[in-house]
Amino acid sequence: MISRYSMHSIRCCIYYIVFLLFPLFPLFSQVSQFKNYSIKDGLPSSEVYHVMQDSKGYMWFSTDRGVSRFNGYEFKTFTKSDGLADNTVFESHEDNKGRIWFRSYSGKISYYYHDSIFRLCVNDSIPKILKGSIVTSLNVDDDEQLYMSAHGIQKIIKIDLNHSCRIDLIEVPEEHVYTLRLRSGAIGIGHTYNSHLKHHDTIIARTLFFDRGAGNAEVRTARIFNWRIRPEDKLNTVMRYRAARLSDGTQVLTFNARFFLFDKDSLKETFAAVNTILWLYPDKQGGVWALPKGAVPFYYRRGEITYFPQLDFLKGKFLTSMTMDAEGGLWFTSQDNGAYYLNSLDFKLLNTENGLPGNKIYGMAVSPDKKLWASNIEASDVISIIDHTAISNYKVPEFAKWNSTVNPFLFCNDRSIILGTLGAGAFIFEDGFLQRKLHSFSSSGHPVASVIQNKDSSIWAAGMTSLGLYKREKNSLIEKKYFILNTKIFVICKDADDQLLIGAIDGLWQYSDGLFINCGKQIPLFKNRIEDMKLASDGGLWIATRDTGIIVKRGSNLVHITTKEGLLSNFCRSLFIDSKGGVWVGTNEGLSHITPVKGSTSGYHIENLKNIIGLNLNEINHICGIDNQLYIATNNGIIEFDMDKVKPDQIPPPVYISGIKINNKDTTCNPGKAMQLNYESNYIVLNYIGLTYQEAGNALYRYRMEGIDTAWVYTRYRSVQYPKLPPGKYNFSVEAMNKDGAWSTTPAEAAFIISPPFWDTWWFRIIVVLTVISLVYWRVRIVIKRTKEKAETAQQITAMELKTLRMQTNPHFLFNSLNTLTELVEDKSDDAPVFVNELSKFYRYSLQQRDKEIIELDNEIRQLQGFIYMLKIRFRDHLNIKWAIQERHKLYFIPTHTLQLLFENITKHNAVSSANPLWVEISTTDEDILILKNQRQPKKGIVNSTGLGLATIKERYRILTDKKINIIETSEYFSVELPLISHL
Secondary structure (H helix, E strand, O other): OOOOOHHHHHHHHHHHHHHOOOOOOOOOOHHHHHEEEOHHHHOOOEEEEEEEEOOOOOEEEEEOOEEEEOOOOOOOEOOHHOOOOOOOEEEEEEOOOOOOOEEEEOOEEEEEOOOOEEEEOOOOOOOHHOOOOOOOEEEEEEOOEEEEEOOOOOOOEEEEEEOEEEEEEEEEOOOOOOEEOOOOOEEEEEOOOOHHHHHHHEEEEEHHHHHHHHOOOOEEEEEEEEEEOOOHHHHHOEEEOOEEEOOOEEEEEEEEEEEEEEEOOOOEEEEEOOEEEEEEEEEEOOEEEEEEEOOOOOOEEEEEEOOHHHHHHOOOOEEEEEEEEEOEEEEEEEEOOEEEOOOOEEEEEEEHOOOOOOOOOOEEEEEOOEEEEEEEEEEEEEEEEOOEEEEEEEEOOHHHHOOEEEEEEEOOOOOEEEEEOEEEEEEEEEEEEEEEEOOOOOOOOOOOEEEEEEOOEEEEOOOOOOOEEEEEOOEEEEEEEEEEEOEEEEEEOOOOOOEEEEEEEOOOEEOOOEEEEEHHHHHHHOOOOOEEEEEEEOOOOOEOOOOOOOOOEEOOEEEEEEEHHOOOOOOEEEEEEEOOOOOEEEEEEEEEEEEOOOOOOEEEEEEEOOOOOOOOOOOOOEEEOOEEEEEEEEEEEEEEEEEEOOOOOOOOOOEEEEEEEOOEEEEEOOOOEEEEEOOOOEOOOOOEEEEOOOOOOEEEEEEEEOOOOOOOEEEEEEEEEEEOOOOOEEEEEEEEEEOOOOOOOEEEEEEEEEOOOOHHHHHHHHHHHHHHHHHHHHHHHHHHHHHHHHHHHHHHHHHHHHHHHHHHHOOHHHHHHHHHHHHHHHOOHHHHHHHHHEEEHHHHHHHHHHOEEEEEEHHHHHHHHHHHHHHHHHHHHEEEEEOOOOOHHHEEEEEEOOHHHHHHHHHHEEEOOOOEEEEEEEEOOOOOOEEEEEOOEEEOOOOOOOHHHHHHHHHHHHOOOOOEEEEEEOOOEEEEEEEEEEEO
């Protein structure tokens, strides 16, 4: 009979065997460190032969469907329709003048310069020389000499670009290997052979150096090495060869898979690669990259060959060329799948391709023997243990039952291991055996957020809303304390005073003597959500918050680090403190490295890393370190790098103005020269481009237009509009930022001068001022003149009024009026009182109107009617008046007393009696003329007349208006035509 203890031992053994001896190799989606550019991204073809970066920073790709220029956002392809000599281009080469030359399948040559493509005038002659051979190399030296070599011909083609592209042929010895050194620093390598070359056992290789003088080149030969053909070489009718010169002057030659390194005439080293070398690329560090056919690229430097695990992805791919850009990114082209880009070799990505069971790494921890333990969400019942490059995966059946991901890990002092899970509680392992669960978290649905060990080996374990203290007694964990908190817990930690701190959704809590203290009530900064906490060796407590950055607590001293101080983001997820005291912060924007400044308690130096491999640094779940190696858990795998080697990229990206539109018309701008625009050409659109491939398609820009913008404007757009710019001088500047925060040292600029309209120029303003002054002076003179004339007119009117008054009160009129009144009194006529009343009205009216120059015709007529009434009392019915006044004319004006004066003249100069009655007609015309017409009946004898009546009326009309009166005198009648005045 088996005892309970024996059954327990058997069960533990089974767990141990399953846990340690069950490696997993499941298939999950793979995540590569490489970015693949293909037709879907804008490449014209998947068959790419060559890649290079020009001096401005653009990437050029040679394909079988033209050449394509890449700026990090889009590809611009050039074909024969754009001037290319041939659509199949094998290689691109930039000379010292910035021209980019294209080596084509047909042998015809073309080049790109200043946004245009040009062809050589001798292109029709080159195929005749080649006779179907393929051009293998092309170079242009500083003397404007273009050199070409080709398979199948025993000559070097030299084209003199200075003299109408004159062609010369340089003979080379048969069955020799040769190199060609150009003054530009480039070297060429070639060989000549006969059809029986494959039967030779030995090739005597010679180098031919071409030292150009004033005339033809001089050829010198020297024996360098003997090379015995290998059996596999005999199968090649055309040998694969490449050449490169290293930065220390060493020349590298390859024939199929054989490497030869020599300096001048001395062979330094030779070795064989695993396969035929298709491409060589020398870097600036004195090494050379080699692309073996179908194998992983390798790097040779100073006698050592290095293989990088990051490049294992390229194994089996037909690579055709490679280059390293200015940011350190590696570009590889392939014959069947476009181009591949790797932004750095300093970082290694561990994922399912390397043996992890899943890519979404959730938790990590470092064991005492410096092995990395990791859990992932895609395979929640598996623990991965990483020992350097070896990955072992172990399945834990207990975890599979709950389907709950492991996190956190705790390696205890007694060599036991506690594993917390997201939904199945916590498990403790001892010497590899599953002993028991912590019963407070044993049921499903109880996640464990954090586990720590005290100095006395007791254990604090925090659940989602609970906290427990456990003591190890023999083979059991005894629960000593257990609390339910009214908050959600994320992490627990001990401070420098060994006080338990709790990071929760509502901030920082402290447990002391059985009491939980909300630290946010005393310090508002501690009210924010806390994601992680770490205690540094100097006693500083580092706190990562959800949205307010990093808080550093040293006793009562607090330091707050946010984006203002250089942190990538205020959304912080995880922390790691390395052996040098540096703090690594995982944020939603990338990784920040904070280094305390020596001798300062509040000063820090911050360096940032972002977008190391794709966008996986935006999702950092955990950070760990082993010695100098840093491990970052992300949703795309584990990123590993050497903390001492990796530094932020300080190479600023070049930035250019890529286009300018003025009033929606494309315009070119000469650098350093301001564009002169008229005031109507004030709608400006500027396009710009920053060439950074580690931040391809997502670069950050800042720009400003001096004269408009008072500060930098930040954007990820590549275009800005300035509509309706006012006249003035403007200077536009734009800079680009790389992924680690380095801004362009030289901004791209464009200057504009918008001329004002002629009416807004200084000379026009002077003319306007002078004109205004002249007008004011002229106006003042006019006003003064009119004032004088008005004063004189007023004097004249006053004089005329006095004359009129004197005329009205002359003795003759008064005598006649008194005689008439006397007769009426003697006859006891009833008209006597009426006459007196009308006479008084007449003189009252004359006195009232003496200050008025003109009066309404209606008022003048009413006064005249009173005057006529007095005359009719005198002359009875012998005076006949006919009225024909249009109603509208009654509102017009006439000089005061004009009608009364004319009527007095009529009775003065004409006889009025029963024998000779007198008629008078008063009328107006449609031409606004008042006519006073009377029958002529001159009195007998001499009439005493001063002639002042009509003269006074004429003078008043001259002064008051530019119109004249008209007097018509015939034997039958006498007529006076007076113009009516329509307004005052």
